[in-house]
Amino acid sequence: MFNKPRSLFFLTCVIISSLVLNACGAIKVTSTPAATATQAPVSTQAPVVVATDTPFAPANKNITIVIPEDPPSFNAVIAYTGYDAMVMKMTLLGMTGIDPNGKIYPELAAELPTLENGGVVQDESAGTMTVTWKMRNDIQWADGKPVTADDVIFTYKAITDPNTGTWIPGIDSVDGVEKVDDYSFKVNYNAISTSYLTLFGGEQVAVWPAHYCDATQGFSAWDCGRKPLSDGPFVLDEWVQGDHLTFSKNTNYYDKGKPDIDKVTVKIVPDATVRKQMMINGDADINMWTNETVTADLQKESSVKVSISPNDRFVMRLFMNTAAKGTTDATAKPHPILSDVNVRQAIRMAVDADTISQQIFLGFSKPVWTEFFRPPYNQCNITRPKFDVEAAKALLEQAGWTDPNNTGTRECHGCKTGAPEGYKMEMQLITYKEYGEPILLTQQLIAEELAKIGIKLDLTTVEGSVLWADSKSGGIEQTGNFDIDLWDDGYSGTDPADFISQYYSKDAITPDNGWNIARWDNTDFNNLLTDSYTLDATKRQSDFCQMAQILDQQVPMILLFTTIDADTYSTRLDGVQSTVNDVVTWNIADWKVVK
Amino acid sequence: MATYVTRRLIQTIGLLFLLSILLFGMVNLAPGGPLAGQGQSRHIAPEKAAILKRQFGLDKPLPVQYVIWLTGNDWMKVDTNGDGVPDGIGTRKGILRGDFGFSFRTRQPVLNEINLRFPNTIYLMSITFIIALALAIPIGILSATRQYSIFDIIATTFSFAGQALPEFWLGLIMILVFYAWLKNPFTGAPLLPSGGMSSADSFVLSDRISHLILPVATGALGWIAWYSRFLRSSLLEILPLDYLRTARAKGLPQRLVLYRHALSNAMIPLVTLIALDLPYIFMGAVFIETIFAWPGMGRLYYQAAIDRDYPLLLAVLIIGAAFIILSNLIADVLYAFLDPRVRYE
Numbered sequence: 001m002f003n004k005p006r007s008l009f010f011l012t013c014v015i016i017s018s019l020v021l022n023a024c025g026a027i028k029v030t031s032t033p034a035a036t037a038t039q040a041p042v043s044t045q046a047p048v049v050v051a052t053d054t055p056f057a058p059a060n061k062n063i064t065i066v067i068p069e070d071p072p073s074f075n076a077v078i079a080y081t082g083y084d085a086m087v088m089k090m091t092l093l094g095m096t097g098i099d100p101n102g103k104i105y106p107e108l109a110a111e112l113p114t115l116e117n118g119g120v121v122q123d124e125s126a127g128t129m130t131v132t133w134k135m136r137n138d139i140q141w142a143d144g145k146p147v148t149a150d151d152v153i154f155t156y157k158a159i160t161d162p163n164t165g166t167w168i169p170g171i172d173s174v175d176g177v178e179k180v181d182d183y184s185f186k187v188n189y190n191a192i193s194t195s196y197l198t199l200f201g202g203e204q205v206a207v208w209p210a211h212y213c214d215a216t217q218g219f220s221a222w223d224c225g226r227k228p229l230s231d232g233p234f235v236l237d238e239w240v241q242g243d244h245l246t247f248s249k250n251t252n253y254y255d256k257g258k259p260d261i262d263k264v265t266v267k268i269v270p271d272a273t274v275r276k277q278m279m280i281n282g283d284a285d286i287n288m289w290t291n292e293t294v295t296a297d298l299q300k301e302s303s304v305k306v307s308i309s310p311n312d313r314f315v316m317r318l319f320m321n322t323a324a325k326g327t328t329d330a331t332a333k334p335h336p337i338l339s340d341v342n343v344r345q346a347i348r349m350a351v352d353a354d355t356i357s358q359q360i361f362l363g364f365s366k367p368v369w370t371e372f373f374r375p376p377y378n379q380c381n382i383t384r385p386k387f388d389v390e391a392a393k394a395l396l397e398q399a400g401w402t403d404p405n406n407t408g409t410r411e412c413h414g415c416k417t418g419a420p421e422g423y424k425m426e427m428q429l430i431t432y433k434e435y436g437e438p439i440l441l442t443q444q445l446i447a448e449e450l451a452k453i454g455i456k457l458d459l460t461t462v463e464g465s466v467l468w469a470d471s472k473s474g475g476i477e478q479t480g481n482f483d484i485d486l487w488d489d490g491y492s493g494t495d496p497a498d499f500i501s502q503y504y505s506k507d508a509i510t511p512d513n514g515w516n517i518a519r520w521d522n523t524d525f526n527n528l529l530t531d532s533y534t535l536d537a538t539k540r541q542s543d544f545c546q547m548a549q550i551l552d553q554q555v556p557m558i559l560l561f562t563t564i565d566a567d568t569y570s571t572r573l574d575g576v577q578s579t580v581n582d583v584v585t586w587n588i589a590d591w592k593v594v595k
Numbered sequence: 596m597a598t599y600v601t602r603r604l605i606q607t608i609g610l611l612f613l614l615s616i617l618l619f620g621m622v623n624l625a626p627g628g629p630l631a632g633q634g635q636s637r638h639i640a641p642e643k644a645a646i647l648k649r650q651f652g653l654d655k656p657l658p659v660q661y662v663i664w665l666t667g668n669d670w671m672k673v674d675t676n677g678d679g680v681p682d683g684i685g686t687r688k689g690i691l692r693g694d695f696g697f698s699f700r701t702r703q704p705v706l707n708e709i710n711l712r713f714p715n716t717i718y719l720m721s722i723t724f725i726i727a728l729a730l731a732i733p734i735g736i737l738s739a740t741r742q743y744s745i746f747d748i749i750a751t752t753f754s755f756a757g758q759a760l761p762e763f764w765l766g767l768i769m770i771l772v773f774y775a776w777l778k779n780p781f782t783g784a785p786l787l788p789s790g791g792m793s794s795a796d797s798f799v800l801s802d803r804i805s806h807l808i809l810p811v812a813t814g815a816l817g818w819i820a821w822y823s824r825f826l827r828s829s830l831l832e833i834l835p836l837d838y839l840r841t842a843r844a845k846g847l848p849q850r851l852v853l854y855r856h857a858l859s860n861a862m863i864p865l866v867t868l869i870a871l872d873l874p875y876i877f878m879g880a881v882f883i884e885t886i887f888a889w890p891g892m893g894r895l896y897y898q899a900a901i902d903r904d905y906p907l908l909l910a911v912l913i914i915g916a917a918f919i920i921l922s923n924l925i926a927d928v929l930y931a932f933l934d935p936r937v938r939y940e
Contacts, residue, residue, distance in 0.1 A: 226701075
């Protein structure tokens with residue numbers, strides 16, 4: 001017979017065991033001995049500090065940050081979820097950082113190497129360069145050991161290890177890194193690298209401690225990526241997977257008197273509604289990356305402030321396939337509708353980006369019509385295309401797309417794309433579902449707007465992992481199996497060249513070799529792109545502006561508007577500044593608790 | 596019985612093998628893949644994608660990937676540095692030897708990831724399960740013995756509601772009421788925490804209990820509704836039977852008639868049902884764990900599915916499948932154990 005007391009005893013044992021296991025589940029990080037700084041500080045260019053001094057000294061200087069998922073590790077290079085960068089910035093320094101205005105500032109570096117100060121030496125005939133970095137000599141790891149050039153070289157070797165390493169932007173141009181002395185090293189380039197300042201810094205890359213990390217475990221999987229030894233403002237105390245991470249002030253941090261905050265708890269709260277309510281209830285002090293709706297809601301709360309990045313990064317775009325659907329060679333098999341530049345221009349004229357931005361994105365978006373809209377390369381004089389439905393219709397008429405039977409959908413009657421006579425202007429518009437409701441509404445609105453000019457769109461929603469997968473995995477874009485796609489993208493850092501190359505260069509047309517999914521090829525553009533890889537800022541600006549002109553005329557892609565980059569924070573805090581160039585904790589050492 | 600159990604266990608091995616092929620194929624052949632943009636990048640740079648393909652083993656044909664996943668690659672030469680030439684022996688042991696590989700997302704061994712979440716799920720779900728049973732059985736009995744009474748009507752109404760209300764909605768309503776609206780009259784703080792396993796650095800029993808109330812209540816409601824309805828129906832079928840009438844006619848007290856003779860028979864199908872639900876205790880509940888920020892297996896599975904973290908996803912699926920098969924076996928054995936009329940030859 002079923003023995004109830006015994007079964008209940010068994011289940012009780014299970015619960016007690018799980019409670020015990022639970023208590024053992026956390027990664028407890030052994031605190032490292034703090035050492036006294038022994039070297040005098042070196043004067044450096046200070047990063048932007050936005051906190052203001054307050055006369056108060058609140059008793060509780062502990063804060064809570066809420067994020068939806070665990071950071072994969074403290075190494076943002078590996079998965080780049082943003083949450084890894086967030087905790088990395090709290091604990092580890094790179095050679096440089098990028099402030100919200102796009103200005104690169106030194107972290108471990110004593111100064112930024114430039115042509116002017118002799119830190120960068122070009123060999124113009126060979127097309128190579130050498131960069132000599134000088135490091136601060138007053139920065140130590142939390143165990144008291146100094147951060148030196150050996151750590152940078154160790155990091156470089158770990159990244160480039162053929163067996164266990166990975167790839168970071170700009171690393172292909174590097175031939176090697178040599179130690180000059182304990183606090184300086186030289187990077188030898190086999191090409192001109194325009195992003196050399198962020199090779200070992202910026203948003204993703206930190207310098208790792210050679211004496212602490214086990215190189216044999218590999219850069220991607222080493223234990224120090226989950227239990228880092230800090231040289232940043234905080235040290236990790238505990239990581240309970242899926243629940244929380246706790247950090248305390250690094251008493252060995254080089255910037256004495258900072259950070260102001262004693263303890264940071266990063267809580268993992270998957271549901272966005274709950275994160276919002278925690279901000280309202282005062283149980284969270286930072287809600288990282290809030291979307292348009294949550295930002296608008298929290299703006300109304302007296303205990304919550306919103307920080308919006310002064311610059312934008314992600315832009316909502318329409319990607320148009322100029323090759324026939326299911327193919328990747330636009331010359332051999334042009335798209336029956338989109339291979340005509342007049343059609344692409346007409347579509348651009350028929351989409352009302354302002355209405356979408358105001359009504360769906362709640363006014364947090366700004367219209368964008370050129371790739372070169374971010375400082376420092378936002379100097380090109382590209383006129384914003386007009387929203388003009390009638391002009392769009394006229395352009396389609398001229399291009400041979402008419403609607404003689406008034407069916408509402410245009411047909412090819414003399415069109416120049418090679419489409420058969422009578423071919424209907426019917427296409428598929430695909431977007432990805434992870435962005436949520438705003439992108440779905442945008443997709444519907446665009447379909448309605450294009451219907452007004454006689455283009456019928458069939459709407460499809462897929463997962464991002466299906467849309468962007470490699471061709472072998474059946475990725476929709478890499479296999480060319482689409483007409484028009486709608487999604488958002490933008491580049492990290494301040495140099496647009498690699499991003500532009502990946503979307504518009506000839507090399508990137510080949511499947512899995514880049515993301516020129518428009519399969520758009522323009523010789524003049526390619527030449528300008530190649531020329532733009534120069535350290536001559538004036539020439540770069542000129543090249544970029546000429547490229548902007550070509551993109552404006554040829555319309556291989558339609559840029560619509562920016563998407564929000566905002567963080568919400570408690571009024572207890574001062575100094576929080578959202579940025580598209582980094583994550584919110586980029587300046588956590590400067591934050592102050594004011595209530 | 597022993598022969599039957601042995602035969603079922605042998606069948607289980609064969610079934611798991613077939614399932615492993617099916618699951619591996621389904622996960623890998625689904626459109627999309629793990630190299631489609633991670634985190635902030637919509638795309639992975641081609642250079643990085645090539646390295647990841649090699650490190651993840653995705654550069655090999657699917658049947659080879661399956662064999663390596665099953666048996667490891669420490670018996671074959673592999674190209675570790677990407678120059679196209681095999682240069683060393685692999686290090687993977689394969690799931691047959693307990694090596695489920697490493698997570699694509701965290702690069703940590705899959706079993707480590709599971710071990711960190713598994714106790715949390717058992718902790719939450721077993722308490723939920725016990726509370727659900729502790730409430731469902733008396734409710735079921737009372738509803739059956741007082742059919743059409745006010746209690747029965749109320750219990751029936753709540754049962755239908757409990758079965759109909761989706762967990763994700765109920766969970767959010769619970770948070771709205773007990774975290775956002777209702778406050779502790781003495782401290783002004785929310786009446787109950789919104790989620791997580793604890794808010795204290797050290798173990799405080801009251802803190803742990805307060806964090807359990809909302810997820811347990813949300814999870815238990817469905818089970819209470821389901822089990823109490825099941826027991827009520829089962830008892831209502833049994834109570835009018837002749838053998839119970841005979842027992843009452845012989846002067847046996849009603850309590851004994853009900854608990855010894857009626858309930859023991861009515862519980863047989865319920866116990867089978869409970870045994871089939873056992874995998875939930877081990878595999879967790881995605882919605883409850885997500886809404887209440889509970890770091891359990893359900894959330895781990897969901898995250899792995901979103902990230903296309905194949906090794907982690909496959910490990911959770913295979914372990915889940917094994918639990919389901921074993922639960923079925925336990926249900927069958929229990930059925931024979933509880934009902935002497937059932938014999939397996």
